[in-house]
Amino acid sequence: MPPTTRIDGAAAPAAPGSTASLRVANQQRVLGVLRQITHEDDPVTQADLARRTGLAPATVSGIVRELDAARMVTTEPGRGRRGTTVRIARSAGLVAGVDFGHSHLSVAVADLTGTVLAEVRRPLHPGHDHRDGLALARQLLDGVLAEHTHAGEHLRAVGLGLPAPITDGVVRSSAILPGWVGIDAAAAAGEAFGAPVHTENDANLGALAEHRRGVARGTASSVFVKISSGVGAGIVLEDRIFRGSGGTAGEVGHLTLDEQGPVCRCGSRGCLEAYASIPTIQQMMAGQLPDATLDDVVAAARGGNVAALRSFEDAGLHLGWGVASVVNLLNPDLVVIGGELARAGDLLLDSVRLGLRRHALDAVAATPVLASTLGERASLVGAAILAAEQVELLPG
Amino acid sequence: MPPTTRIDGAAAPAAPGSTASLRVANQQRVLGVLRQITHEDDPVTQADLARRTGLAPATVSGIVRELDAARMVTTEPGRGRRGTTVRIARSAGLVAGVDFGHSHLSVAVADLTGTVLAEVRRPLHPGHDHRDGLALARQLLDGVLAEHTHAGEHLRAVGLGLPAPITDGVVRSSAILPGWVGIDAAAAAGEAFGAPVHTENDANLGALAEHRRGVARGTASSVFVKISSGVGAGIVLEDRIFRGSGGTAGEVGHLTLDEQGPVCRCGSRGCLEAYASIPTIQQMMAGQLPDATLDDVVAAARGGNVAALRSFEDAGLHLGWGVASVVNLLNPDLVVIGGELARAGDLLLDSVRLGLRRHALDAVAATPVLASTLGERASLVGAAILAAEQVELLPG
CATH class of the missing domain: 1.10.10.10 (Winged helix-like DNA-binding domain superfamily/Winged helix DNA-binding domain)
Structure with a gap:
């Protein structure tokens, strides 16, 4: 089993049964x-x-x-x-969160409660080599540390988020960041930052952040669905990130919705990702709004463009179908919708809820579906929290 | 959160921090x-x-x-x-397992390791009133106890399995056992047996039994798919039954496979259950083998009847699609196929594995899919284990 994140951040357990411990x-x-x-x-x-x-x-x-x-x-x-x-105290240690997205890099410094003290965000080319990405992250981190920290405050750990499945620190096949595939990200980043690095899939980090600090705070189990260039999910069960046997749990984007649907890069057909993602929205609108960004389509929909409205509605209904599979199987307290597509707000969420009701068992059809409150910072905040919770506060 | 079953069976935790504890x-x-x-x-x-x-x-x-x-x-x-x-020791206490199926009742007596010492099985009409079912269970249990136990051995707890979603001991809507719907099964059974009763969905009990004693022993996470008159699943994560927020986790039978498929009693359309269950197999074969039992269809398939072969193949492919959704989301170590339909063996399982490969991500497409080793006893054995693990061995 891969390690799991504990809310109490306890270090190695005391030697069993001894009074001295x-x-x-x-x-x-x-x-x-x-x-x-x-x-x-x-x-x-x-x-x-x-x-x-x-x-x-x-x-x-x-x-x-x-x-x-x-x-x-x-x-x-x-x-x-x-x-x-x-x-x-801040002097107990600081941590950094580093989040690589499809086309951006964010870096934050936080204290050991995972509270972000300062952060920066830069655009980054999706095809970048991982070494260049890490060098830029180090440079941004050094800048933030120099500006926002005092003598005696030191970096204890780094949380690193990547939009890819990660097993034992190694980035598995990902069409999103080709410059990272097969890389031992934990080792490479450890060298770049000179501190222990904890790697994690970005959707898992979003789930952690929403659970600890966002809209899912106070629930025991929640699922965070991140919809950007692809669709992924992070699962929090009993207050911990659930990773599954090989670290790939939460692959909601490749649920088969139509076995005769378009062939997917994953080798299956009719995957959810083909019906609900930013490229899908852009493609649906290609005839009417060529080269439109997501924000262009959102603006058009808010302005009453019925085709734009329909594109979010259809994406939302399909997402609701996928969410229904999740709630039928996992029965979480809450589902959080995040990632860039969540900028569409209720244009998308109303249809997600309708799709959920149509496809889920009655007992779970009213599972709350809420927008991420941390927005596009969710994975970054999660990276800082991950690092903070992994720091051993005292020798065991 | 509903209580979860712990493998170590620990009673209430010792008062924190005290040496005396x-x-x-x-x-x-x-x-x-x-x-x-x-x-x-x-x-x-x-x-x-x-x-x-x-x-x-x-x-x-x-x-x-x-x-x-x-x-x-x-x-x-x-x-x-x-x-x-x-x-x-047996004198530390005994437990009973009671399993109500669609058309049978099984009762077992076990020691506190959950090892079954004796068991009986009787047919039972699906439409029975829950009081009659419990009276028969009590009668069977008394008989087994009288025959197989000695002076000083006493019943500490009962595990009760029902083919329905159960929340806080109450049976929620179930088309399988109408005489139990809305009943507080834990209370009614507690009165009937004169011992503490722990109720649980039958698929969850099958999952527990296969994890502790069957083909999933030694894994951290496994999913048990039970296919009989309906399709349900029990999920074991990190060695415990996972029930979800309201106790309904594992409803694999109502994953939507085709949104234009047949309307289901659950209010959705094209649910997995409509493509893979004993009634479905019988219906597929109704033209060729009217009134055939499952065993008749299995015999026909083994004898080379290509239509019978096809009925298991199609059911298996659809099950594989459902299993793919499970492994994409949960990434378990193992999937166990149980329930009566598992009697079809590789007639079914080969197609389940093919369906899994076609619909799952490459990283999890080879997740082992194995037949239950406990067979139709799985839920009964699970009921005994559940009861055994809930017994407090010592005052806390």
Whole structure:
């Protein structure tokens, strides 16, 4: 099994059954709670920490003192009846998120709660060599770090997202970024960044980000469907990215909708991707709006162009069919629609919901289908969260 | 989230962080290992237990002494260089498995490893009232217990399988057993059996049984597709039954294969179930072999009847398409084909594999598709295992 991301970010488990291991385990438990408290949340008090860890208040206050001395946390005296609050410190470490899209590169720096402190985005040619891509990423990262960090703050890990299936750090066949196929991305990026790199498929990262910080926060299971030049999905089950046996879970884009449909690059026919993606929308509109961008077609639809409206409607109905297969099989709490095509908003989503109702079992036909709140930053934010959660806070 | 079945069968977790909780936790750890050692496995020695629990040999031998005194385990002196072996004792408790099929009822008694000690099977009318079904189950269970158990062995729990989606113990809409719809099966059966009852969908139980004892043993993730009067699937992920948000995960039978296909009782069209089930096979052969049973059609196919061969081939190709959707989305280690239709063996399975190859991504197209080794006992064995794993071995 490939490693899975844990929300509590615990390091190696304490040696089973030993009393001596309890102290480190208790520190980990406190830090595990703290790294779930983002900057958007109210800070927690020591009393909150005792409640959420199940540890005695005196134990918590001892641990907080130790962690404060080690510059792992910052404390702030309470006001009024509220006790001293505790946060994980930037000096505990920083992480980077790096997201390669079909034609862009984004880089972010975040703290160990995965909260992004600064980010940049650059266009990038889809045919770039992976070495050039990594060199540019390193250059952007150095710039962000120089501008936004202080002495004593150091990079602990990098999360790297790629629009391809990835197994054991190696990029498998991908028509989207040909300059990366067969590359051990984890190793190449580790060399480029000089820090441990955790690689992940971009849709999985989007799913992680929406689950931890976006519209799926608070649910146990959600599916993030990313529709851009292709269609992929990331699956979060019981709060963790689900990757499957070989790391390829979530390939919703190649569900067969019509066995007599167009032959796909994957070797099958009538795949969902052939009915719902940006190229498909552009192709449907080629006669009326030649060379239109996605935004052109969205604008036309909003302006009342019935053909443009129909192109989103048909893509949405087919997506709904694919989403129905997902909810029939997985019964998630929520489905999130992301990627560039999500810019079409309800032009697309209303039809996705209709397609879901038509193709799903009654019991799951009303599964909420919501637009990504992190938008096109979802995979980047997910890369930062992935890195943050992989950092071992203390030696085990 | 509905409760999930854990392989280690651990009871309530020890109070976090307390030293005092370690002793009970360590006993649980030993029992957790022991209940995975079935009668088909070699018994474990105290040295094996120390290795598999990570506990010190002296700690293990103290725990074994205590558990032996409490009649929770039996020990047997070693022979030659092999030390004393330890097994969970029948006097630690027994469980029952009860499986309601479309037209049969099976009852089994098992020990706390889930190993079946005795079982019976009776035909049952599909339209039976649930009270009559439970009364018969109780009568069969009493008979098996009277014949096969000794003084001091007592029933700790019952696992109950039904061919329907079940949420919080309540049977949701099912065309298969109309006399159970809307019934709180867990409560009704608890009254009938006078023991705690754990209810579960029959395909989920088949998946659990194949994972713990059958062809999927040793894999982390597997999907069990049960094809009888309908088509359903049970999903095991990371060693546990995966039920989804509302308990309906695994509804492979209602994947849409053709949106213009026949209208289904589920309200959709062209569902997999319409192309691959026993009634479908019978219907395909109605002109040539009117009133044929499944076994008649299997016999005809084995005798060279090309129409009978074609009926299994077409059902298999459609099943393969459904299985392809499952492996594209979940990327399991293994797919198991069970239920009555699996009696067709390679007449069906060769086509399932071909359908899988045609519709799945290349990376997962060779996912093994194997016949259930537990056959039509799979759900019954799963019911016994479910009950055994839910028994709390010690107060927490």
